[in-house]
Amino acid sequence: MSTYNTHFINITQLHLTTGIRTTEFESEDRQQLNLIILGFGLLKFLIHLFTLEGYGLHADELYYIELSRHLSWGYLDISPFVTWISWISEILFGNATFSFRVLPCLFSSATVIATGYITKLLGGKRLAVIIACSALICSPSFLATSYLLQPAVFDQFFWTLLILAVIAYQQHKKTSWLYLAALALGIGMLNKYSILLLAASILLAILIITPASIGRHVKKLSGPVLLCVFIILPNLIWQFFHGLPILHYTASVGKNNFEIDLWDYLLQLFFFHGASVAIWTAGLIYLWFERKDLEQLKYWTITFLIVTISLTFLKGKLYYGLGIFPLLFAAGGHCWAQMLTRKSISMNIFFIGMIYFFALLSLPIVIPIFSVETCRAYSRKMIALTDFSRPLRYEDGSQGGIPQFFADMTGWQELTSRVNSIANTQISENKKGIYILTNNYAIAGALKFYGKPGIPKVISPDNSFLLYSPDQLNMRTIIYLSKDSPQMVDRLAKNVKLLGKLSTENSHINGLYIYRLIIPSLAMKQKYVMDRIKFYPDYGKKINLFQNISSSGSSSFLTN
Template sequence: MPGEASVVNKSKSVWLGDTAILVYVATLTVIVHWITGHQYGFHRDELATLEDARHLDWGFVAYPPVTPFFARLSLMLFGTSLAGFRFFAAVAEAIVVAAVAAIPFCLAGGALMQYVSFDYLLWVLTAYFVVKLLKTEDPRWWLAIGACIGLGLETKYTMGFFAIGIVVAVVLTDARRYLKMKWLWYGVALSILIFLPNLIWQARNHFISLDFLQHIHARDVRIGRTENFLPEQLQFTLFGFVLFIAGLYFTLFSRDGKRFRMLGWMYLTPLAIFVIAKGRAYYLAAAYPMLYAAGSVWGERALVRVGNKLQKSIRVLVWAVLVADVVIMGAITLPIAPANSTWTAHAMKINGDFREELGWPELVQTIAQIRDSLSTEEHARLGILTGNYGEAGAVNLYGPQYGLPRAISGVNSFWQRGYGDPPPQTLIVVGADLDDLQGEFASCRLAAHIWNRFGVENEETRDHPNVFVCHTLRKPWPEFWKTFRYFG
């Protein structure tokens, strides 16, 4: 019956339509991360965030408050489950996938050649709303843009460079007409209002994050982490490099892309800033999805100009390349294989983050064994002094099961939490060198070595593998603590 056929076709269009495909891909993203997210362990950065989540504030030394807020929410919902802790990050990446895939439709493209990119949510949403602004010419979209910039600044300060890119893009393109419209300035005001709590926190804490950022940047330059900024951009684009170039051409030079010139300048401006200022390569990673989307539109329109047979061949080739790209990136970035496998050993040469997810339970177990070997007198006023935030976070996460005291550290926001009252007299020390400790304590002895059950070399086993027991600070604790603050 014609009516039944119409219902069937409509049903198919619902389940196989563009929106449905976005939902499927976004859902698959969450599922993949949920399945693989607990393969190894907490990353050292996650351990620091987890600890900051227990001390919520409008700011922290190393970053603004949004990430610790979601970590706190994860703690409330899932406890200290690793997969649960990473749930909101997986949801954020799923939203990124959907937003990136939706951009081509706003650019007047179709469903062909859409590139899935795991990148930073608020940069991508900001770009998406800029596209909506340019497509609809409705200035009220500046409110959404302003909200994303404000939330982005509350998440990571590098959003400020993307905001500068938007300013430059407005001035250098036809979008400068919006400078005369109230909605742009409402958006600016909204971004400032959202960012204001962190700004007040910074003022109350003497803008400590500026000191932190200056220290980290100087360290990165000193050890050569910024030397290969441009070559390392290929690591983030991989086979998508052609799509990125196509997107840059479409937004900057193509007649069809004239309306969307802002996107090109939104990429080039932070690129120039990071090259001049010697930024880390990954700082720009979140700017690529908008150009992938623009490149897919250019590619789709270019296909129209070739014959049907060649079209089919190009489509097959493109999808093959994109699938290969996803597989390779997944193999590099997802903890799929066992930690001591040959596969993971090769992946660790490219993605060092895997190394930083291993060995934390063993480290805390070692500290507990040292504690058990101490005398009753040493137990009475015992402290655990850690060199970095990963060690401190690990002690505070896994230590309660052994009855260990909370970690003491001078790094980042841990310094603000002090050394306890009464101050400890005996300290188990990890992440430090004996020469440094002997200058601060009356006596120190080697007690153990750090290890992990996978035999994987990481910062703990390579740079400071020894654990010491030290007694009696040479200075009073308040005097020592004043000069003990450092960044990492």
């Protein structure tokens, strides 16, 4: 063999060996990155795991749990997904507070994992993933909404999954990613219709940046669109045959919402993420100015602006748009990683450590790690040191001693115990003929959940409870729970007796009166009917197309 051939073979072997080693290194890097991402998902779950009992079930959780006893493809005011999760949770884990919060925590962990993979798709390596996932985990807004049985935590996941699927499709052009996007959008709508705002914002952003690109992908979209329609169709049918109540509810909420203070909204937008604001703002700027895949990345800056401006003018709450922030954390993580790569390891550790440090400071007012009394004292101390009291401002404009979502977890068992005691000791009639009436869905949910066997039937004209309450008040005796004064209630029955008043500081039930009404007056009956009509004008026109299933244990979700 000639010297030339030997030299050629050696070079070839060297290239092959180098290629194999490079592939091995890349494989090892991918595995390490996957482990890091999964590790952050586990960390997110563990942060909440040991505080799931907290102060008790939240007002909204009690409502969703009760609705899960009437499983349906739709409700007057919410999409059904959260009630399905409640139903599954109770079957798998029981009916303790902890039980209803395990699955929400798993979804919040999945959101962290999806954020890690978005970072990876944007070109981020180990440091970028660490920064992005840490920013999401340490954001007070996400900490506060990641463990409750509420649509918000699932909404954040489906928004993030939809964004992940769209970015992956932009890079790989595989139709399978469009089907994943369709799943995220379809199931996301079964959880909360607001995900349509994200989808519409993405499409509008693409039309603004590259309108011609839509036509190139129309053929690929037909299958995913059909899948999305198939998923949401049963809910749309339910809405149609019940008079589209979600439209009335949305309009009603828009009218009743307090005026949005633009400065206050922007203040929340920037500061309710704590130190993570440095990550998402960097991500927003990076998506606009990064030259690689310039047009594709600019979509997302415009998408964020459309979502934020829309929510501002629609008087939406801050958490309605939280699902867009994992993308910004991912982009921000990649941006900061590029800037910190040239810095020392100690500087990187300090930077990431500061994110966690500020998260620890906010922890007592976003996760129930202390007693209510300690939380109240901590909140006072924080206000004294920072002169920042916005986290303690309630929806009605008042100032509380603890955050409102904490207050909405307290007092429910006290309320139920008091009503049980009154029903057993102060009312001698046959309880089958007695009803408990309240105009508050949270109070109704609490009495349903915590009430002992034998408690009078609870009815309410509020929200979807009216579907499972009588059309009219034809009963003789009512235990009436209201914050209306005795002077206002005195005209509502032939005989009105005040049985008690609850005083629980910073609780949803503080100032609640307990009345006994005997022979409700015409005014009371009219008030009850008008409350029902006000919330659901078409309630008398319901079409009994579906049958209730939760009481019979049927596997079908279709219901009245």
